[in-house]
Amino acid sequence: MLKSFIAIVVGLLSNVILSLLCDTILKVLNFLPYDHMFVSTPLVLFVLGYRIIFSIFGCYLTAKLAPQNPMKHAYILGGIGLLLGIAGVVFAGHLGPWWYAWSLVILTPFIAYLGGKLYVLQEKSK
Template sequence: MLKSIIAIFVGLISNVILSILFDTILKVLNILPYDHMFVATPIVLFVLGYRIIFSILGCYLTARLAPQNPMKHAYILGGIGLVLGITGVILAGHLGPWWYSWSLVILTPLIAYIGGKLYVSTEKSK
């Protein structure tokens, strides 16, 4: 049980840390403005893209560290991401275009599937 919790926690934290770190780097480089209210659509799509990649990586790590049932663990992390995404829509949906927050919510199950499957498929090919 503890190994499962650690696997999910590592996947979640890796996603959060990578997103915050990359956001900060882009802000320091003046690529991403500090005021999220006035961000152009191409920049929002770029942010969405790297956050999807980081989320897939987090689900992959969770699946890799899972003591058993890697897909189940990736889906649990996806469920946590779904709850956090819905919370983000409710509490912070005004920080960018309406579709940005909703796209993360809608894509989260697919992201969890892809992250878990990436690990499972690499294990099968060994």
């Protein structure tokens, strides 16, 4: 039980830390403005892209660290991400284009599946 909890927390933290770190670096480099209200669509798509990659990695990492049932653990992290995404739509949806927050909600189940499946496929090929 503790190993499962740690696997999920590590996956979640890796996603959050990587996203915040990348955001901060891009802001310091003046590539990403501090005011998210005035961001162009290509820039929002770029941010969405790297956050999707970090989310897939987080689910992959969770599956890798899971003591058993790696896909189940990736889906649990995806469920947490889904709840956080819905909270983002409700509470912070006004901070950017409406479709950005919704895209995270819609893509989260696929992201969890892909992250977990990448690990499972890697293990089968060994």
